Amino acid sequence: MDWAGKTLGIDFGTSNSAAGVCVGGAPYLIPIEQGAQTLPTSVFFGAGSKEMAMGSVANRALIAGEEGRYMRALKSVLGTSLMGEARMFLGKSMTFYDIIGLFLAQVKACAEVQCRQSFEYALSGRPVRFHSADPERDARAQADLTECYARAGFKGVRYVFEPEAAALATQAQSGQGLSLIVDIGGGTSDFSVFRMGDGVEVLASSGIRMGGTNFDKRLSVDHVMPLLGKGALIRKEMGKETLPTPNSMFQKLATWEQIPFMYAGDVKRDVARMQRLAVDPVPLDRLYTVLDMELGHEVAFAVEAGKIRANEADAQINLSVIHKGLGAPLSHADMAASLREEVEEIRIGALETFKMATCRADDITRIIFVGGSSLLKPVQEVMAQTCPSAELAYADAFTAVIDGLALGSADPMRYGRAPA
Ligand SMILES: Nc1ncnc2c1ncn2[C@@H]1O[C@H](COP(=O)(O)OP(=O)(O)OP(=O)(O)O)[C@@H](O)[C@H]1O
Numbered sequence: 001m002d003w004a005g006k007t008l009g010i011d012f013g014t015s016n017s018a019a020g021v022c023v024g025g026a027p028y029l030i031p032i033e034q035g036a037q038t039l040p041t042s043v044f045f046g047a048g049s050k051e052m053a054m055g056s057v058a059n060r061a062l063i064a065g066e067e068g069r070y071m072r073a074l075k076s077v078l079g080t081s082l083m084g085e086a087r088m089f090l091g092k093s094m095t096f097y098d099i100i101g102l103f104l105a106q107v108k109a110c111a112e113v114q115c116r117q118s119f120e121y122a123l124s125g126r127p128v129r130f131h132s133a134d135p136e137r138d139a140r141a142q143a144d145l146t147e148c149y150a151r152a153g154f155k156g157v158r159y160v161f162e163p164e165a166a167a168l169a170t171q172a173q174s175g176q177g178l179s180l181i182v183d184i185g186g187g188t189s190d191f192s193v194f195r196m197g198d199g200v201e202v203l204a205s206s207g208i209r210m211g212g213t214n215f216d217k218r219l220s221v222d223h224v225m226p227l228l229g230k231g232a233l234i235r236k237e238m239g240k241e242t243l244p245t246p247n248s249m250f251q252k253l254a255t256w257e258q259i260p261f262m263y264a265g266d267v268k269r270d271v272a273r274m275q276r277l278a279v280d281p282v283p284l285d286r287l288y289t290v291l292d293m294e295l296g297h298e299v300a301f302a303v304e305a306g307k308i309r310a311n312e313a314d315a316q317i318n319l320s321v322i323h324k325g326l327g328a329p330l331s332h333a334d335m336a337a338s339l340r341e342e343v344e345e346i347r348i349g350a351l352e353t354f355k356m357a358t359c360r361a362d363d364i365t366r367i368i369f370v371g372g373s374s375l376l377k378p379v380q381e382v383m384a385q386t387c388p389s390a391e392l393a394y395a396d397a398f399t400a401v402i403d404g405l406a407l408g409s410a411d412p413m414r415y416g417r418a419p420a
């Protein structure tokens with residue numbers, strides 16, 4: 001097998017994906033969408049359509065309220081039992097293997113047209129852990145992704161840990177001493193401790209399943225779901241007793257990849273019953289509207305946008321998609337308070353990496369932040385406190401990983417690991 005010149009670097013991210021190759025020793029990112037270096041990892045199956053829309057086109061179809069099924073955070077499904085569940089799309093039965101395979105196939109086809117060559121192999125990023133503390137499920141997630149690459153038409157795939165790809169891309173920023181990559185994306189937080197020797201010398205990499213989609217979920221559960229009936233009291237059919245609404249419903253509605261499952265008929269029937277028996281029907285009316293009009297993803301986008309605004313200044317989560325004028329205030333302090341547990345898990349994840357590298361937090365001389373969620377101030381603050389001797393450096397949050405994979409695609413045997 002000769003992979004040279006036929007390998008495409010692919011960062012299949014929870015929120016954003018990208019593809020690239022190495023040209024003259026530098027990364028070249030292929031604009032899968034015109035004028036952009038990355039594309040949203042989202043898909044849309046329009047009702048009656050024969051094609052799957054993806055990226056910004058899928059997002060626009062959702063926002064325009066087109067009839068069909070929208071999905072985001074597909075990467076979070078790898079390694080779970082949902083992968084093999086079949087549903088009807090494009091007039092045929094499809095699983096998540098087919099959907100992710102189709103996404104990757106379209107990335108491949110687009111890259112081939114633009115580069116005027118075929119790509120038979122992929123050098124793919126992967127989080128250090130798809131699933132924290134569950135090696136079996138983690139192995140299954142990589143096997144699932146390998147199957148998706150095969151369905152996309154790649155003859156082979158090799159993997160690079162995402163923070164190690166970022167280390168490769170940002171080595172010029174690392175200077176002397178020990179550097180730490182902190183890559184906080186949409187689905188995972190990944191860390192690599194490295195130093196420059198004969199190239200990048202990685203001492204240890206580690207990671208946890210925790211990212212921006214978890215932040216969105218927490219902020220939604222804390223600040224939006226109470227407006228939709230979380231904690232609301234429902235009368236029993238008989239007698240005067242009341243019970244709070246089931247929490248699991250709100251957890252699901254706040255989780256990007258589970259939103260479509262909330263539109264099932266039996267869920268709507270349950271909510272309609274609760275609406276009838278609610279002590280205060282207003283929040284349950286809103287919940288019913290969200291399910292009936294399939295607004296779950298719009299709500300999740302509103303939470304995400306509110307999070308990004310609240311990172312800079314006190315803000316609001318704009319819920320006018322549910323009801324004109326509806327909003328949930330979100331101050332910077334409220335956001336930081338809601339995300340305390342998540343940020344603490346990230347700190348512990350970094351400490352675990354130092355243990356594996358047999359170094360101390362104090363030995364880190366530079367932290368290089370990558371990944372969209374590393375822009376979050378509470379994350380930067382906790383890392384700066386944890387490594388008091390470190391200088392803080394900021395690589396391009398959204399492209400450092402694909403830059404490294406593009407560089408590595410020139411020599412996939414050296415940089416990539418074969419799937420187990
Ligand atoms: N300015 C910002 N402040 C805070 N979070 C942000 C900002 N901009 C984007 N994000 C978040 O960054 C995340 C996406 O980052 P990125 O594109 O690096 O993830 P990804 O590579 O797709 O995910 P992963 O690597 O975990 O699979 C989203 O959760 C998004 O809400």
Ligand SMILES: [Mg+2]
Binds near residue numbers: 014162185186371401
């Ligand atoms: Mg990423």
